[in-house]
Amino acid sequence: MTTSVAVIVDAAAYARAVEDAVKASAAYYTGGTSVLDDDAYDRLVRGIAAWEAEHPDGIVPDSPTGKVAGGAVEGDVPHTVAMLSLDNVFSAEEFTAWTASLARRIGHDVERFGVEPKLDGLAVAARYTEGRLTRLITRGDGTAGEDVSHAIGTIEGLPAELAEPVTVEVRGEVLMTTVQFEHANEVRTAHGGQPFANPRNAAAGTLRARERAYTVPMTFFGYGLLALPATDAEFAGRLGELAHSELMARAAGLGVHTTAGTAVPGVTAGTAEDVLGRVKEIATLRAELPFGIDGIVIKADLAADQRAAGSGSRAPRWAIAYKLPAVEKITRLLEVQWNVGRTGIIAPRGVLEPVEIDGSTITYATLHNPADITRRGLRLGDHVMVHRAGDVIPRVEAPVAHLRTGDEQPIVFPEVCPRCGSGIDTGEQRWRCENGRNCHLVASLSYAVGRDQLDVEGLGHTRVVQLVDAGLVADLADLFALTREQLLGLERMGETSTDNLLAALDTARGRPLSRVLCALGVRGTGRSMSRRIARHFATMDHIRAADAEAIQRVEGIGTEKAPSIVAELAELAPLIDRLVAAGVNMTEPGATPPAPATETEAETGAETGESPAPDAGPLAGMTVVVTGAMTGVLEKLSRNQMNELIERAGGRSSSSVSKKTSLVVAGENAGSKRAKAEALGLRLADPDEFATLVAGFLD
Numbered sequence: 009m010t011t012s013v014a015v016i017v018d019a020a021a022y023a024r025a026v027e028d029a030v031k032a033s034a035a036y037y038t039g040g041t042s043v044l045d046d047d048a049y050d051r052l053v054r055g056i057a058a059w060e061a062e063h064p065d066g067i068v069p070d071s072p073t074g075k076v077a078g079g080a081v082e083g084d085v086p087h088t089v090a091m092l093s094l095d096n097v098f099s100a101e102e103f104t105a106w107t108a109s110l111a112r113r114i115g116h117d118v119e120r121f122g123v124e125p126k127l128d129g130l131a132v133a134a135r136y137t138e139g140r141l142t143r144l145i146t147r148g149d150g151t152a153g154e155d156v157s158h159a160i161g162t163i164e165g166l167p168a169e170l171a172e173p174v175t176v177e178v179r180g181e182v183l184m185t186t187v188q189f190e191h192a193n194e195v196r197t198a199h200g201g202q203p204f205a206n207p208r209n210a211a212a213g214t215l216r217a218r219e220r221a222y223t224v225p226m227t228f229f230g231y232g233l234l235a236l237p238a239t240d241a242e243f244a245g246r247l248g249e250l251a252h253s254e255l256m257a258r259a260a261g262l263g264v265h266t267t268a269g270t271a272v273p274g275v276t277a278g279t280a281e282d283v284l285g286r287v288k289e290i291a292t293l294r295a296e297l298p299f300g301i302d303g304i305v306i307k308a309d310l311a312a313d314q315r316a317a318g319s320g321s322r323a324p325r326w327a328i329a330y331k332l333p334a335v336e337k338i339t340r341l342l343e344v345q346w347n348v349g350r351t352g353i354i355a356p357r358g359v360l361e362p363v364e365i366d367g368s369t370i371t372y373a374t375l376h377n378p379a380d381i382t383r384r385g386l387r388l389g390d391h392v393m394v395h396r397a398g399d400v401i402p403r404v405e406a407p408v409a410h411l412r413t414g415d416e417q418p419i420v421f422p423e424v425c426p427r428c429g430s431g432i433d434t435g436e437q438r439w440r441c442e443n444g445r446n447c448h449l450v451a452s453l454s455y456a457v458g459r460d461q462l463d464v465e466g467l468g469h470t471r472v473v474q475l476v477d478a479g480l481v482a483d484l485a486d487l488f489a490l491t492r493e494q495l496l497g498l499e500r501m502g503e504t505s506t507d508n509l510l511a512a513l514d515t516a517r518g519r520p521l522s523r524v525l526c527a528l529g530v531r532g533t534g535r536s537m538s539r540r541i542a543r544h545f546a547t548m549d550h551i552r553a554a555d556a557e558a559i560q561r562v563e564g565i566g567t568e569k570a571p572s573i574v575a576e577l578a579e580l581a582p583l584i585d586r587l588v589a590a591g592v593n594m595t596e597p598g599a600t601p602p603a604p605a606t607e608t609e610a611e612t613g614a615e616t617g618e619s620p621a622p623d624a625g626p627l628a629g630m631t632v633v634v635t636g637a638m639t640g641v642l643e644k645l646s647r648n649q650m651n652e653l654i655e656r657a658g659g660r661s662s663s664s665v666s667k668k669t670s671l672v673v674a675g676e677n678a679g680s681k682r683a684k685a686e687a688l689g690l691r692l693a694d695p696d697e698f699a700t701l702v703a704g705f706l707d
């Protein structure tokens with residue numbers, strides 16, 4: 009969390025700091041990319057404020073501390089009531105101090121707080137005249153904003169017509185969800201434009217753009233509802249008396265999108281401790297939200313408390329923003345490495361000038377694929393925006409084009425596989441070594457014999473390297489042909505280790521089809537997809553006989569994935585044949601093959617796209633998520649084994665908690681998933697309760 013302050017030593021440094029801050033905030037409000045990331049901006053403004061506190065006579069008029077940033081432009085539409093900004097706190101202590109000072113000001117504790125996410129977009133005022141959306145205005149400098157009515161119709165959640173013919177102003181945030189942002193950048197770069205650095209920039213740029221050859225959707229979240237001069241006086245009077253939470257319910261009732269339907273709805277809280285509890289919950293859910301938030305806004309809920317607190321020129325005294333650590337920083341892209349994965353995919357990875365994001369030092373970030381690098385126009389030495397939220401792998405979002413010095417160099421794409429020198433299949437977005445999974449044989453074999461696949465005990469990474477180096481193993485099937493003599497001939501392989509390894513390989517021959525399929529490493533099918541395919545088809549013969557249409561009946565396989573799975577299985581056919589010959593099991597215990605589609609079904613498509621009826625069992629029809637460490641009889645089960653157990657008991661396993669989750673098994677030290685389950689009011693079970701529930705299905 010940022011609490012540090014930029015140190016300003018003299019008036020000249022102060023003037024420079026103000027200039028930098030003004031530039032950065034102008035970029036922020038107009039959709040340009042600031043040279044400062046949010047953290048750096050906050051630090052600078054704090055430094056400016058500190059200097060001003062010591063030198064009150066030296067304050068310059070355009071200091072970011074004294075006015076609402078943005079700057080009004082001629083032709084702007086005046087706001088009927090100023091659109092204020094918010095003051096910030098950065099810690100629980102600062103928040104508690106704020107509640108205390110607010111209580112002193114109004115003469116009593118705040119009756120009730122509203123707690124809601126601080127949406128990371130830009131503020132707009134939407135004017136409705138007798139229920140019809142007539143005007144859309146940006147915040148501008150707070151007293152007047154730019155008319156952006158041309159954007160009406162491109163913003164989801166801001167209906168053209170309200171449910172009642174009232175004259176009101178709805179205030180809220182326009183942003184792009186992650187999906188909208190990706191779409192916007194795709195469309196923009198396809199039209200020859202530079203990609204936006206982040207969703208916030210994209211929303212700001214898109215909202216203000218007038219003559220574009222294309223439109224891209226954005227999303228609105230309302231957080232304020234007020235009367236306009238033309239509002240019916242009695243209605244205006246009633247609105248003025250409503251608590252913030254009541255106004256939000258009213259807005260939602262009128263058809264305006266609010267946070268109500270999201271994983272982080274606005275709630276009310278009675279005490280500062282309750283508020284802080286909710287702040288934690290929202291912070292935990294942040295990484296998984298489909299839109300960006302940069303903090304939590306806490307408001308005195310009652311109109312009377314708000315009136316008593318009043319407002320300063322910049323921000324209301326009855327509300328505060330509790331800022332969360334930034335998830336984005338600007339740093340430099342130093343190098344691009346091309347790594348070959350176990351299936352032969354050649355993936356670019358950016359080496360960064362180390363940068364701290366939310367407490368971790370980031371030195372690498374994914375660059376997705378070559379087409380993506382080209383689309384983003386990245387160059388070596390570029391300043392880039394890096395995004396990292398939660399445990400997700402950090403990613404490079406976009407270059408900060410105006411920080412270019414001219415010394416940046418093009419990123420060179422490999423012409424041959426950087427690992428084995430074979431040709432590269434560039435036919436798909438993700439490039440692949442023509443040698444496929446034989447290129448990085450050690451990686452593909454280590455994966456195949458790993459705990460969640462064939463689980464061959466005693467066959468660790470070093471041993472795999474040894475076998476490959478000795479030329480004994482060139483693919484997965486070779487493992488099952490190893491002889492006692494061959495193994496004994498290896499260094500550090502005694503009689504006991506040899507016999508143990510042969511026994512372990514023999515055990516591995518009997519693993520269920522789902523494990524064998526997963527070991528093959530078909531692209532796009534991990535552990536859970538392999539289980540679904542194996543349960544659906546029951547035997548390898550049925551899987552191999554399936555065409556793209558048939559394979560699409562497996563839940564989660566769409567039109568894109570199906571043909572590539574079919575193609576890859578065909579590619580793997582010789583290997584599968586040799587595995588069969590080596591005695592490897594190719595059936596899934598307990599599963600029955602699908603009945604061939606009848607003609608009527610095939611004609612009407614009645615059953616197409618559906619997975620077979622869920623198996624009977626205590627978890628039939630349920631989606632179950634496991635989180636935290638298991639205890640009791642479940643203690644030794646890996647996450648994969650827990651998921652296998654769930655599926656044996658008729659359920660569906662999932663790794664992410666959502667409204668659709670039926671049960672969350674929360675073990676020791678369960679973190680964000682448990683918090684999310686609680687926030688969503690889902691059913692929770694501890695490992696012992698769950699073990700009882702599925703008792704008949706434990707191995």
Ligand code: IVH
Nearest residue numbers: 092093094124125126127130131231305324
């Ligand atoms: S209330 C008078 N509520 O944050 C109260 N603002 O840093 C001012 N924002 O200008 C606005 N989410 O653009 C409010 N739930 C929320 C918000 C929110 C995001 C933005 C808004 C405001 C800025 C202040």
